[in-house]
Amino acid sequence: EAGVAQSPRYKIIEKRQSVAFWCNPISGHATLYWYQQILGQGPKLLIQFQNNGVVDDSQLPKDRFSAERLKGVDSTLKIQPAKLEDSAVYLCASSLVRGRSYNEQFFGPGTRLTVL
Amino acid sequence: EDKVVQSPLSLVVHEGDTVTLNCSYEVTNFRSLLWYKQEKKAPTFLFMLTSSGIEKKSGRLSSILDKKELFSILNITATQTGDSAVYLCAVTRGAQKLVFGQGTRLTINP
Numbered sequence: 001e002a003g004v005a006q007s008p009r010y011k012i013i014e015k016r017q018s019v020a021f022w023c024n025p026i027s028g029h030a031t032l033y034w035y036q037q038i039l040g041q042g043p044k045l046l047i048q049f050q051n052n053g054v055v056d057d058s059q060l061p062k063d064r065f066s067a068e069r070l071k072g073v074d075s076t077l078k079i080q081p082a083k084l085e086d087s088a089v090y091l092c093a094s095s096l097v098r099g100r101s102y103n104e105q106f107f108g109p110g111t112r113l114t115v116l
Numbered sequence: 117e118d119k120v121v122q123s124p125l126s127l128v129v130h131e132g133d134t135v136t137l138n139c140s141y142e143v144t145n146f147r148s149l150l151w152y153k154q155e156k157k158a159p160t161f162l163f164m165l166t167s168s169g170i171e172k173k174s175g176r177l178s179s180i181l182d183k184k185e186l187f188s189i190l191n192i193t194a195t196q197t198g199d200s201a202v203y204l205c206a207v208t209r210g211a212q213k214l215v216f217g218q219g220t221r222l223t224i225n226p
Contacts, residue, residue: 031212042216043159043216055212091157103212104161106161107160109158
């Protein structure tokens, strides 16, 4: 079974530029998550989708970050304009939806963003 | 505010040693606690704990949850260099939302 795919793996941009990341979840996984992991910290949830609807975006800085999952499969996360503090690894994860119990999240390899 | 705190933040031991990693939490609507291993980028799942006092074991790794005192420990016995990684603790808030701790960086020297 193919895992969660992300691209690009690395990105270096200057502050105030725009950047986009792409994620393709495991086939059949209805729930998709984007996390931000700053160096030395644990991942922080930015946004959670179920199919193409947003479940939780309470920690997404909406003035500069946006995300979409138009057809309920792959997703893009955009930052516009980027700030120095956005330098981090952006992790995508996906999970099945089975009842109300916790469903294991499978993580992709991440995209390391460096903002200069 | 939800809080997951891991200790120590960093640990260096020799191969063959036993290590204990700690995780304490304050989370509303707690459901379960999970441990992940992060070697390069993607965290990989180790354990999920939902009941107090029941040890989960996988090879040289074991973990236990104390829901009264709001903490968990992860033990690794007979450590190997391949155990070097960041170990992340996370709690589920509600059914799906994960709140992570800051991680413990474990280094095993030969």
